Amino acid sequence: MLNKFRTRAIGLRGYQSSALSSHINGYLCWMMDRGYSRITLHGYLGHLRAFASFQKAKRIELADLDNSHVARFQQWYRRSYSGPFPRRKSHPKRIGKCQSAAVNSLLTYLRVRGLVPEQKSADAGQFILHEYFQFLRVHRGLSEATIYNLRKIAKKFHGWLADHSLDYTSMSGKDVEDFILACENPSTPTVRQQVVGFLKGFLRFLRTKQIIGDGCRPFLPSRRHYKHAALPTILTEADVQATLKGVDRATPNGKRDYALLLMLKTYGLRGGELTRLQLDDINWRSQIIHVKQTKTRRNLDLPLVPSVSRAIIDYLRRGRPKRAKVRSLFVSTNAPYGPMTTAGIARVVSKGFDCANVKSAKRGSHIFRHTRATNLLRNGKSLKTIGDILGHRNPNSTFWYCKLAVSDLRQVALELPGGAQ
Numbered sequence: 001m002l003n004k005f006r007t008r009a010i011g012l013r014g015y016q017s018s019a020l021s022s023h024i025n026g027y028l029c030w031m032m033d034r035g036y037s038r039i040t041l042h043g044y045l046g047h048l049r050a051f052a053s054f055q056k057a058k059r060i061e062l063a064d065l066d067n068s069h070v071a072r073f074q075q076w077y078r079r080s081y082s083g084p085f086p087r088r089k090s091h092p093k094r095i096g097k098c099q100s101a102a103v104n105s106l107l108t109y110l111r112v113r114g115l116v117p118e119q120k121s122a123d124a125g126q127f128i129l130h131e132y133f134q135f136l137r138v139h140r141g142l143s144e145a146t147i148y149n150l151r152k153i154a155k156k157f158h159g160w161l162a163d164h165s166l167d168y169t170s171m172s173g174k175d176v177e178d179f180i181l182a183c184e185n186p187s188t189p190t191v192r193q194q195v196v197g198f199l200k201g202f203l204r205f206l207r208t209k210q211i212i213g214d215g216c217r218p219f220l221p222s223r224r225h226y227k228h229a230a231l232p233t234i235l236t237e238a239d240v241q242a243t244l245k246g247v248d249r250a251t252p253n254g255k256r257d258y259a260l261l262l263m264l265k266t267y268g269l270r271g272g273e274l275t276r277l278q279l280d281d282i283n284w285r286s287q288i289i290h291v292k293q294t295k296t297r298r299n300l301d302l303p304l305v306p307s308v309s310r311a312i313i314d315y316l317r318r319g320r321p322k323r324a325k326v327r328s329l330f331v332s333t334n335a336p337y338g339p340m341t342t343a344g345i346a347r348v349v350s351k352g353f354d355c356a357n358v359k360s361a362k363r364g365s366h367i368f369r370h371t372r373a374t375n376l377l378r379n380g381k382s383l384k385t386i387g388d389i390l391g392h393r394n395p396n397s398t399f400w401y402c403k404l405a406v407s408d409l410r411q412v413a414l415e416l417p418g419g420a421q
Contacts, residue, residue: 022108040371048102129151133151154198157202169211171216177219182189183195199281242358245356252319261352268368275341289302289303298393330345373386377402
């Protein structure tokens with residue numbers, strides 16, 4: 001396999017004499033099987049040759065490799081490497097990033113083969129967090145999506161303590177309160193609720209495990225937030241059409257983005273529901289899409305609209321990577337071609353707004369859901385019908401959109417005293 005990338009004898013000798021020589025061919029086959037292109041692997045080989053020089057200079061055995069060596073290699077590469085693939089001085093900030101990506105992929109391969117042990121954090125705080133999330137998963141029954149969101153807050157809290165030379169055993173209630181103030185963002189009032197909710201449960205867990213004492217009882221106030229106090233943010237029909245027309249459907253990325261945006265516009269799906277769509281969820285004979293709802297965990301059957309059907313077929317035939325091995329409908333366009341995430345869908349929506357020059361304070365996929373519900377209400381559909389289309393279990397969730405039914409609200413408006421207008 002290496003002969004296909006390096007044909008010159010001097011280049012082959014450079015790899016064959018390194019400590020990684022016996023694993024290069026298997027690594028290349030594994031990476032190509034995951035969908036990486038020859039151009040990417042050609043660059044990665046040069047970086048791995050530099051890493052082999054670093055490994056030889058520092059006398060690091062293969063079985064002793066871990067993630068800490070990646071950071072050390074990055075610093076060493078910036079400072080002292082002068083081999084056949086020199087540093088690019090035109091972009092000093094990017095020096096070392098591509099090299100680290102190559103080495104991380106090699107470590108992943110070696111761990112899959114069992115040649116390098118799994119990375120184990122020496123930080124006691126990480127073990128505590130792992131135990132806490134395992135408790136939430138097993139005993140509290142939280143979903144992986146909820147745990148994923150809590151992990152982001154936990155990572156921020158753990159990093160904040162490390163920056164202040166603190167840990168879970170030495171922190172005080174005042175330190176926890178200072179962290180909450182550091183996370184305060186007036187433009188997103190729900191952030192404090194999420195942070196406070198995590199800290200209440202986590203501190204209760206630490207107290208149960210006797211990691212902290214009863215003296216660490218910070219004041220954790222939640223900002224008062226009234227449900228459905230604000231109006232839902234929606235798009236005009238012109239903005240929706242401009243967003244769809246602005247997508248370049250001549251490229252594989254454009255075909256995927258168009259089909260994704262059209263499904264958001266037509267059905268008002270949540271971003272998480274799009275990421276969970278599988279190829280088997282589309283019944284082409286019955287023209288039905290089976291949607292697994294993220295909140296209610298129920299199945300919702302929606303009709304396959306002809307325009308959506310044509311967009312999906314165009315994407316599957318000419319846009320979806322042939323090497324993708326997952327059964328997800330929408331996948332990333334870069335190797336290893338995994339399922340799209342909710343953050344990836346939000347980036348697609350934001351990119352569509354930028355191309356169409358659409359001005360909106362909210363740029364996530366949920367704005368299409370609000371727009372769809374409001375349009376159905378303005379077209380005279382009942383709240384029961386709208387709730388069934390959106391998959392609402394509670395009628396109050398649908399009642400929120402009545403605030404934007406201005407023409408209907410005018411019919412029930414009370415007259416002002418004295419006949420004032």
